[in-house]
Amino acid sequence: MASAKSTRNDVQGALELAVFAGGRVTRHPLPAEGRVSLGRSPENDVPIDDSSVSRRHAIIHLGPPIAIEDLGSANGTRLRRERSAGPTTKLVELQPEQGKTMELSVGDAVNLGSTLIVILPREGTASAAPGQGQGQPIVLDPAMERLYALAERVAGAPITVLLLGETGAGKEVLAEHIHRRSPRAQGPFVRLNCAALSESLLESELFGHERGAFTSAVQAKPGLLETAEKGTVLLDEVGELPPSIQVKLLRVLEERKVMRVGGLSPRPIDVRFISATNRDLAAEVKRGAFREDLFFRLNGIALTIPPLRARISEIAPLARSLADRTASALGRPAPAFARETLAALEAHGWPGNIRELRNVIERAVVLSGGDTLLPEHLLLDAAAALPPVEARPAAAPAEPRPAAAPEAAAPAGTVPPAEGGGGLRGELDAIERKRIVDALEQCAGNQTQAAALLGMPRRTFVARLSAYGIPRPRKGKATR
Ligand SMILES: Nc1ncnc2c1ncn2[C@@H]1O[C@H](COP(=O)(O)OP(=O)(O)OP(=O)(O)O)[C@@H](O)[C@H]1O
Structure with a gap:
């Protein structure tokens, strides 16, 4: 884990910065006070490798209070908050004026271009370090x-x-x-x-x-x-x-x-x-x-150890336990999971296994802001979805192997059949297509802003437009 340098002191506080960029998450312990610079240039305290982030993009002022300042970035710094609007909640975006700071709370989701950043309690403080104090491992498969x-x-x-x-x-x-x-x-x-x-x-x-x-x-x-x-x-x-x-x-x-x-x-x-x-x-x-x-x-x-995609029955309990932990670290009640959310989790291929699941759930809890995790909060990479059931190879049991010749020790890498399949994939595609059209509409056809709103790299966004047959809007025109 890279440590964010502070310009005032290097004493680590109880917080860390999680940076979700390009499908990866990196974590940076934050100092208790001082300034932490963020941007694409390697000179920043937290360098972010994303072309939608400016070389010197923003500064986090560590408090109290905690605040963020935009440094005149090209694609902006936006704080995403949910506001209740009658029976539903609505996502609102707040943008700090250049040179002015905007107060942040732990758990607030902030977009720098299409990169999402979140300040969280540091692992090992409010939430436990891997393998420590997390109670019994979840074993159901x-x-x-x-x-x-x-x-x-x-x-x-x-x-x-x-x-x-x-x-x-x-x-x-x-x-x-x-x-x-x-x-x-x-x-x-x-x-x-x-x-x-x-x-x-x-x-x-x-x-x-x-x-x-x-x-x-x-x-x-x-x-x-x-x-x-x-x-x-x-x-x-x-x-x-x-x-x-x-x-x-x-x-x-x-x-x-x-x-x-x-x-x-x-x-x-x-x-x-x-x-x-x-x-x-x-x-x-x-x-x-x-x-x-x-x-x-x-x-x-x-x-x-079999990969997570071969342990489908463990995905939902793991997701629930990870969501409970994240919510409790943020001082929120445990969120519920929509049926479609659990189906989407079970249809994903999880190349990064439980660590990837943890990152996805943490980000979803932060993005949801509310009490139910919906599929659009997961921001799963469609490229890592499992193929439909009929297209998958037959499952082989992931048996432990006793000590033996080198040939006996190859890791298991098989994909078992799962519930769902093509129908579910189609449902998820429809959800994603709708999210993209809505985002374009909300951003008046501006693809860079729409990609940022969805927390998606612009290139992925453009690829999705052609995959879903959505016409690329001309500047300033909304798409249906
Ligand atoms: N059975 C389990 N129940 C609950 N959480 C688990 C379980 N197995 C792994 N995890 C969580 O998944 C994450 C990754 O686990 P772990 O570090 O053990 O993986 P690993 O195989 O050692 O990874 P690497 O090869 O990258 O070192 C950790 O956050 C860990 O707490």
């Missing part, structure tokens, strides 16, 4: 139930575990569950993202260093493997380990001893190893990018 039942049995045995599955599918959550159900539950659970650090930093993080081992080593520091004593170490993205660290890790696994960088004698350690990867590690072994001996050491048993 039969293949997931079998997987978790096997994980319970594995938890009690002194065996290394390799977790396979797509990004965001829940490998870290399962790793922590195994730790909590193991005899090491009272010990630490320590996670290291092997992809996030340079080779030398990774080495000193994992194994520690002695004083003077390198120029900045002014003090001796135990490594992660030592701090996890009597607990569990999760090596996340283990497929990214550079070859030199692979050799050292193999030695640790064989000897159960760790040698600090610059150290003279190895220290015994007592930790359990769980590794996780979204790569096909067996294929990495075959092409010589991952050591076979280390693969066998880590792969005491391999458990494969």
Whole structure:
């Protein structure tokens, strides 16, 4: 997570800025006070890679009160609020005058061009960090139930575990569950993202260093493997380990001893190893990018987590739990889900799995402002919709795989049949088409503004116009 720099101080507050741009969300912890600049230029505290955002677009003033100032951007800064209009609610947009600030509340949705930004309570403050304090994992799909039942049995045995599955599918959550159900539950659970650090930093993080081992080593520091004593170490993205660290890790696994960088004698350690990867590690072994001996050491048993699109029965309960959490962080009552909203969620392909679902639901709760989540609040990418039922390949059970030769450890990637299909797709297309026509009408045919209103990149918007056969309006003309 990138941290927003403050021009006054760098003390992190209890808030973060979620930036929804180009179908991705990035999160930036906000300082307790000061100014945070936003814009396309990399010099901004929060750079936003979206052509509809100006190089220097806006400034957030952190309070109290919190306020936003537009810096004369080309596509504007608009605060989206719902106002009740008789029995219905109506979306109103407020635009700050250039050079003047407009007050913001936590949870307000603001459009910078077509990028949506929202200030939220920071993860780990009001809402829990991944895998921590979120209560029990939600497990309802039969293949997931079998997987978790096997994980319970594995938890009690002194065996290394390799977790396979797509990004965001829940490998870290399962790793922590195994730790909590193991005899090491009272010990630490320590996670290291092997992809996030340079080779030398990774080495000193994992194994520690002695004083003077390198120029900045002014003090001796135990490594992660030592701090996890009597607990569990999760090596996340283990497929990214550079070859030199692979050799050292193999030695640790064989000897159960760790040698600090610059150290003279190895220290015994007592930790359990769980590794996780979204790569096909067996294929990495075959092409010589991952050591076979280390693969066998880590792969005491391999458990494969099915992708979310193969766990349709879990989508609605997960969505409800995520919506409740977001609403409670924003001090709002838990929202209801329209039937069509749940159908749309179940028809989506979820390439980013539960992490993507979380982003979509957080954004929907913010955008809805009201008490019911409607399909138009989801802003799902139509390109990631599942094909109609009849066009999908036959489902294969996502079974856990016992320790075996490299061939046995390929992640599952099958698409099961789901409720709905072509009819539902058609319904969703009709909803999206109507939203686009309405937005164009509201913006007097201005495509840039209509795309921004829908929180859609302009290029996607234009592609949708031709996909739905909506004539591209000439400047200043509304479309029907
Ligand atoms: N069974 C579950 N119930 C509730 N929430 C879950 C469950 N599994 C995963 N999540 C949530 O989904 C998000 C992604 O989960 P997690 O970090 O475990 O995925 P991952 O497979 O380790 O991802 P990556 O490969 O990117 O590291 C987290 O916010 C996590 O809390």
